Amino acid sequence: MPDRAxxxxxxxxxxxxxxxxxxxxxxxxxxxxxxxxxRLPGIVVFPGTRDELIAVVRxxxxxxxxxxxxxxxxxxxxxxLADPDAALVVLTRLNRILEIDPRNRRATVEPGVxxxxxxxxxxxxxxxxxxxxxxxxxxxxxxxxxxxxxxxxCLKYGATTTHILALEVxxxxxxxxxxxxxxxxxxxxxxxxxxxxxxxNFGIATRITVRLTPTPAAIRTLLADFTSLRSAGEAVSAIIxxxxxxxxxxxxxxxxxxxxxxxxxxxxxxRDAAAVLLVELDGMDPAAVEADARGAADLLVRHGAxxxxxxxxxxxxxxxxxxxxxxxxxxxxxxxxxxVQDAVVPRSALPDVLESISAIAxxxxxxxxNVFHAGDGNLHPNIxxxxxDAALKARVETASAEIMxxxxxxxxxxxxxxxxxxxxxxYMPLVFDGDALAAMRAVRQVFDPAERVNPGKVVPxxxxxxxxxxxxxxx
Amino acid sequence: MNGVLExxxxxxxxxxxxxxxxxxxxxxxxxxxxxxxxxxLRTATAEHWKVRVEGAGSWQPADAxxxxxxxxRRLDQVEAVEPQDLVATAQAGxxxxxxxxxxxxxxxxxxxxxxGLAGRSLGSILASATSGPLRLGLGxxxxxxxxVTAxxxxxxxxxxxxxxxxxxxxxxxxxLQVGGFGAFGVIVRAHVRLxxxxxxxxxxxxxxxxxxxxxxxxxxxxxxxxxxxxxxLSPALARHAGWVLAVRCAGSAAQVEAEEALLRTAGGGRFxxxxxxxxxxxxxxxxxxxxxxxxxxxLAGLPDATDDLLDLLQHxxxxxxxxxxxxxxxxxxxxxxxxxxxxxxxxTLAALEVPLTLERGPWSVRKAVGVFGAYREGVGxxxxxxxxxxxxxxxxxxxxxxDE
Numbered sequence: 001m002p003d004r005a006x007x008x009x010x011x012x013x014x015x016x017x018x019x020x021x022x023x024x025x026x027x028x029x030x031x032x033x034x035x036x037x038x039r040l041p042g043i044v045v046f047p048g049t050r051d052e053l054i055a056v057v058r059x060x061x062x063x064x065x066x067x068x069x070x071x072x073x074x075x076x077x078x079x080x081l082a083d084p085d086a087a088l089v090v091l092t093r094l095n096r097i098l099e100i101d102p103r104n105r106r107a108t109v110e111p112g113v114x115x116x117x118x119x120x121x122x123x124x125x126x127x128x129x130x131x132x133x134x135x136x137x138x139x140x141x142x143x144x145x146x147x148x149x150x151x152x153x154c155l156k157y158g159a160t161t162t163h164i165l166a167l168e169v170x171x172x173x174x175x176x177x178x179x180x181x182x183x184x185x186x187x188x189x190x191x192x193x194x195x196x197x198x199x200x201n202f203g204i205a206t207r208i209t210v211r212l213t214p215t216p217a218a219i220r221t222l223l224a225d226f227t228s229l230r231s232a233g234e235a236v237s238a239i240i241x242x243x244x245x246x247x248x249x250x251x252x253x254x255x256x257x258x259x260x261x262x263x264x265x266x267x268x269x270x271r272d273a274a275a276v277l278l279v280e281l282d283g284m285d286p287a288a289v290e291a292d293a294r295g296a297a298d299l300l301v302r303h304g305a306x307x308x309x310x311x312x313x314x315x316x317x318x319x320x321x322x323x324x325x326x327x328x329x330x331x332x333x334x335x336x337x338x339x340v341q342d343a344v345v346p347r348s349a350l351p352d353v354l355e356s357i358s359a360i361a362x363x364x365x366x367x368x369x370n371v372f373h374a375g376d377g378n379l380h381p382n383i384x385x386x387x388x389d390a391a392l393k394a395r396v397e398t399a400s401a402e403i404m405x406x407x408x409x410x411x412x413x414x415x416x417x418x419x420x421x422x423x424x425x426x427y428m429p430l431v432f433d434g435d436a437l438a439a440m441r442a443v444r445q446v447f448d449p450a451e452r453v454n455p456g457k458v459v460p461x462x463x464x465x466x467x468x469x470x471x472x473x474x475x
Numbered sequence: 476m477n478g479v480l481e482x483x484x485x486x487x488x489x490x491x492x493x494x495x496x497x498x499x500x501x502x503x504x505x506x507x508x509x510x511x512x513x514x515x516l517r518t519a520t521a522e523h524w525k526v527r528v529e530g531a532g533s534w535q536p537a538d539a540x541x542x543x544x545x546x547x548r549r550l551d552q553v554e555a556v557e558p559q560d561l562v563a564t565a566q567a568g569x570x571x572x573x574x575x576x577x578x579x580x581x582x583x584x585x586x587x588x589x590x591g592l593a594g595r596s597l598g599s600i601l602a603s604a605t606s607g608p609l610r611l612g613l614g615x616x617x618x619x620x621x622x623v624t625a626x627x628x629x630x631x632x633x634x635x636x637x638x639x640x641x642x643x644x645x646x647x648x649x650x651l652q653v654g655g656f657g658a659f660g661v662i663v664r665a666h667v668r669l670x671x672x673x674x675x676x677x678x679x680x681x682x683x684x685x686x687x688x689x690x691x692x693x694x695x696x697x698x699x700x701x702x703x704x705x706x707x708l709s710p711a712l713a714r715h716a717g718w719v720l721a722v723r724c725a726g727s728a729a730q731v732e733a734e735e736a737l738l739r740t741a742g743g744g745r746f747x748x749x750x751x752x753x754x755x756x757x758x759x760x761x762x763x764x765x766x767x768x769x770x771x772x773x774l775a776g777l778p779d780a781t782d783d784l785l786d787l788l789q790h791x792x793x794x795x796x797x798x799x800x801x802x803x804x805x806x807x808x809x810x811x812x813x814x815x816x817x818x819x820x821x822x823t824l825a826a827l828e829v830p831l832t833l834e835r836g837p838w839s840v841r842k843a844v845g846v847f848g849a850y851r852e853g854v855g856x857x858x859x860x861x862x863x864x865x866x867x868x869x870x871x872x873x874x875x876x877x878d879e
Contacts, residue, residue, distance in 0.1 A: 193650025
């Protein structure tokens, strides 16, 4: 916990009510959306304006105090957790939409703006903010930038990085820099692209300029159910290879379907299906969207779908999506703890990988529920368990590592949208060699030489090869 | 000179020496593998050699002073094509035309139409992030890249990204290499995102004054037309008497049909369709022409300022060859100019928050004004730090810093 003088300085900037020191207050922020990691921050600070945020960072820099930026805390990698020697800088009060420029299809927001609020504000112009993580009713744009957040519709529209045009950033030493340009063209090397997804390690985005996307005039949402995971996976491959570009292509397995159907989010999914695919086609022309929907439905049936149902109206479409987007919450019914994975595999590997995951679950006698972005090959095998059972917890950890190894062996990677944070730190050496990890660390030190922002995340320092650039730049 | 050649021959064998050079002309070395590139750059750094990096040699003039020229032209293999997954892996020295052909044989393509000659190397396109008209509907270069392997200036092999379409493992170093103009290493291998070849692909043209066509482009955008490309070309570039607004619709038959119908309505039936061969020739000619004049640059402002940018360009640099995407605010200019004029233009643009990237030009101009010019406040030290990280001895000759 910082000394009294530092606390007083911070209180002068943000006001006493926006500095939290009590254990009960700090416990509120001890975990993020992934409850398997817990860290108690030394102090929690809530700046209310951009200037307050910059002043806070400068005070922390002057006293050499590490800090962790945090949005709504919905992350799923233990990324926004701070140790007792660090400050947690919570950005939820920086929640202003500063500008919507419909003519140029862009908006500028503060980092604490909730994702879905931006789309709601842009709706009157026929525009929306395309990245739609499942937590979009709570998560913030700043957090989305830090994690390069995805979401179901990123299959067609791209993840967060595709939609960020420019950033104003406060670096760890309190300097403020503007990256990119208003139109999104890099001004020099693409530092916006480098910053997005850096998980808070390069600084805090204070202002974010995003691209807004025209809201499609026509949407078709299909629900296909399958009697085997393999045939559902094969149908995904067939759609992707066909040239049809769905806006979203999601899969849920039986365990997930039943968790949703048992919850208040029940969407009418067939409980006896081995898997369902939620396929959405959209575009500006109804006839073209209808043609794509017919093509997709045909492929689904040809690859074994027992039935393909089209949402009859907006209400049904929203119900089908609510079931999907709240699936993680629904899994809370299955057990008190949940491991959420986020590996990505080549789409053609899905059938084999899904079978391997089922075999691993059976071998370790675990409940694994799959709900994921099948069109991107982005898996979320979720293991429900009770962490107070030490033997069970050990089995979960071993099974998790086996699932990850299976995905990597299939040509995949360890995270598609949740980020590395603390949770996947141990897996980084499985996908990057010492030189690549050392390069990442060296890049981080260009932005944050003392590694004070969100320390201990993303790059496992022990695995870095020696990198002359680090020492050269620091000296 | 001889010392360099001898060491390179000892290191990589005589076969790697494509051209021994001469007085004032650097030897041209073509390493056969990524590992050989790494070995060569490690040695170059140890020996304090300066290295100019080239691809096919068809885009940037080969005039930057260096102790040797490293060409990637022998790194020309397509290592993997996975049509089922819509990803491919190719070495950076492969020509764009050969890559396209090999992909087309499998029914897929990289949905880019970069400026330059047909045989321009993949690595050159990636390093300079030179997107073409298709950037409007199908995204700029960076959207099509899943990962790269790059060799740093001191010979380290750094991989980033991978062969999957979604990936947030670690920092996105791929984005540093795309458009880095080689300042952070030599790209030797790339994983690219593919699309199925469009079932239908139709180009339509409208000729007129620039003002009329700008209005027409606005009207189309307002009407909800979202084509693959909507490009405004100057008369010299389009080889027409007037300016040309070119619309390219590509995708499923139903989608293209719908876009053509919208074009007929919103465009007042004035757009003339091109046949498939005419269409291919039109776009290829425009792309190739942008590599023929001495200087090519790009700038990007807000879409509603495109007209102002075009006025400014015409006023300060002249009409020359211009290709602009009014819906994006992106403009590419090619012609003859001087470093002094570019400096002046950059200063004007900086006040409008519009970056100017010098894509190609004679070394004298590139050296004088730099690829990027002055950075925004506070960004220069970051770029310097990154450059020192990836090329600690400044082995790679890249004009990313200027005296501006």
